Structures are given as structure tokens and as C-alpha cells.
Amino acid sequence: MVRTRILQPGEVEEVRGAIEECRLPESTLFAVREQRCRQLALEGNVLAAYLDFVARLGAAQHEELMKSPPLPATAPKGAWLQASSLVWRSLRRLGQATVNLVAEQERDYFSSLPEREEPWFLAQAEALLAGRMPDVVPAMAPLTAAALQLEWTRYVLAQAQIPPPRNQEAEVCPLCGGQPVAGVILAAGKAKGLRYLYCGLCGSSWHMVRSKCSHCGEGRDLGYFTLQGEMEHVRAEACGDCRSYIKVMYQQEEPELEPLADDLATLALDLRMAEEGYARSGMNPLFLPGPVICS
Numbered sequence: 001m002v003r004t005r006i007l008q009p010g011e012v013e014e015v016r017g018a019i020e021e022c023r024l025p026e027s028t029l030f031a032v033r034e035q036r037c038r039q040l041a042l043e044g045n046v047l048a049a050y051l052d053f054v055a056r057l058g059a060a061q062h063e064e065l066m067k068s069p070p071l072p073a074t075a076p077k078g079a080w081l082q083a084s085s086l087v088w089r090s091l092r093r094l095g096q097a098t099v100n101l102v103a104e105q106e107r108d109y110f111s112s113l114p115e116r117e118e119p120w121f122l123a124q125a126e127a128l129l130a131g132r133m134p135d136v137v138p139a140m141a142p143l144t145a146a147a148l149q150l151e152w153t154r155y156v157l158a159q160a161q162i163p164p165p166r167n168q169e170a171e172v173c174p175l176c177g178g179q180p181v182a183g184v185i186l187a188a189g190k191a192k193g194l195r196y197l198y199c200g201l202c203g204s205s206w207h208m209v210r211s212k213c214s215h216c217g218e219g220r221d222l223g224y225f226t227l228q229g230e231m232e233h234v235r236a237e238a239c240g241d242c243r244s245y246i247k248v249m250y251q252q253e254e255p256e257l258e259p260l261a262d263d264l265a266t267l268a269l270d271l272r273m274a275e276e277g278y279a280r281s282g283m284n285p286l287f288l289p290g291p292v293i294c295s
């Protein structure tokens with residue numbers, strides 16, 4: 001474990017007004033995640049079986065996204081969750097696509113999805129979004145999260161022609177309210193060297209300066225932790241003020257990185273940060289108590 005002290009001159013602050021505050025997701029984001037998960041699993045990551053599961057989920061999400069009808073650009077935020085049964089149909093199909101990857105004791109749950117009523121799915125989704133984990137059926141958590149990702153991404157892509165809200169320095173996604181999985185330091189273009197927090201739900205990202213904690217806003221005591229020789233493009237940015245950390249991923253060092261996949265693949269860093277006494281800020285909705293995955 002290496003702790004370094006910190007930001008270099010010139011990479012601290014950016015000139016306001018000239019930067020893109022919010023970046024919308026590409027429609028291929030689930031396919032990209034699938035490929036990255038497969039790559040990391042092939043490289044022998046300790047979570048290879050789970051990465052394979054998430055890859056399969058990503059393939060199913062991509063397929064659903066490509067064939068689902070576009071939302072009208074005027075759709076009210078979150079309307080689908082209350083009014084549309086599309087999300088539950090998607091969730092049932094995601095279950096069908098992944099049932100063969102889960103352990104036998106979880107398979108019954110996945111197989112029972114076609115008979116589940118919509119209020120049951122809605123209660124699961126609301127509990128997951130509110131962080132009420134005791135109310136979430138563990139076997140269902142990744143599927144519910146994947147269905148929510150799919151629907152929020154559909155919603156956000158439908159808004160692509162509408163200028164995103166200017167909500168600087170937000171701790172949560174300005175478009176869907178989701179938590180950040182990680183920050184990404186971009187490698188190219190106008191945004192080169194800037195940090196964008198990446199939404200775990202809709203795949204949008206939003207700018208936040210690198211010189212302060214994304215959780216409490218302080219910048220007095222930031223430090224960076226890496227695991228030597230192990231995916232060093234992922235660093236944990238730790239704040240001495242609030243004792244939280246968030247992972248920061250450097251695209252220049254790993255152009256293929258995908259925030260959710262690379263977060264899953266660096267579980268060892270989370271374990272070390274817990275040992276160091278830091279709590280994680282943000283959330284990876286695909287890393288919640290879930291099914292036992294067959295290896």
C-alpha cells in the first residue's frame with residue numbers, strides 16, 4: 001500500500017465556464033462494460049466469476065436498451081418507476097439471461113420472477129434506491145440494480161437534446177440523483193486532466209474539481225492510496241476530514257477502464273481502505289449483497 005501526498009501544480013483547479021459540466025452516457029455503455037468485465041475476468045481477477053456474471057448482465061442490458069422503444073424527451077423524471085411496467089419486464093428478462101450463472105439455491109428465485117407482481121418489484125427498487133438493504137432480497141439486488149440502470153439510462157438518453165442542468169459540485173448525479181461509483185481523470189480532449197464523477201445508475205458523469213473531497217468538500221487533507229503492482233490506475237482518494245474515500249481512475253494509464261467494472265475488480269483496495277479506517281462514499285449498485293455466483 002502506497003500513500004502519496006497529492007495534487008501537482010497545474011492539475012488542481014480548472015477555469016470555470018470553459019468546461020463541460022455534465023457528460024451524457026453513450027448508448028453502448030452496457031456493451032462496453034460487458035467487454036471490460038470479460039477482459040478483467042480473463043486476466044484472472046479474484047472476482048472473475050462475478051465479473052462474468054456482470055458481463056452477461058451487461059450483454060442483456062445492451063440488448064434490452066437497443067430494442068426498447070425510445071422515451072419521449074418530455075418524459076417526467078422518474079415517471080417510469082411508478083407508471084411503466086417496462087422496467088419489470090426488463091428485470092424478468094435479465095433474470096432469464098443470467099439464471100444459469102447463479103448457484104442452485106438462487107436459481108429458484110430467478111426462475112420465480114415471471115410470477116412476481118409489479119408492486120413487489122417496485123418495493124425492491126425503492127428499498128434499493130433508499131439504501132434500505134434489510135428490505136432488499138440479496139439474490140435480487142444485482143438484477144434490480146441492473147433494471148434501474150437500464151431505465152435511467154433510457155431516460156437520460158432521451159434527454160440528450162436538452163442541455164443538462166448546471167449543477168456544479170454536486171455530490172450526486174445532476175441528471176438522475178444516483179451516487180457516484182468513482183471519479184475518472186480523463187485523458188484526452190478539452191476535458192483532459194479533469195475529474196468527472198461517474199454515475200452508477202445512468203452512466204452520466206459530472207465535473208468536480210480534483211482539489212477537494214467529493215463527499216464533504218474539504219481539501220485540507222487528501223491522500224491517495226494504491227495497491228502496488230495491482231491495477232495502479234485505480235487510486236483511493238481518502239479525506240482526513242470526513243474519513244471517507246472514493247476511487248479515482250486514470251484514463252491515461254488505462255484507456256480501457258470502465259468505472260463499474262474496474263471498481264469491482266479492485267475490491268482488494270476497498271478492503272485495505274477499511275483496514276485504514278476509511279468509509280466508502282458513493283456506491284456501485286452492482287456491488288451489493290447478491291447471489292452466490294458459480295465459479
Ligand SMILES: [Zn+2]
Nearest residue numbers: 173176199202
Ligand atoms: Zn445518473
Ligand SMILES: [Zn+2]
Nearest residue numbers: 213216239242
Ligand atoms: Zn471529506
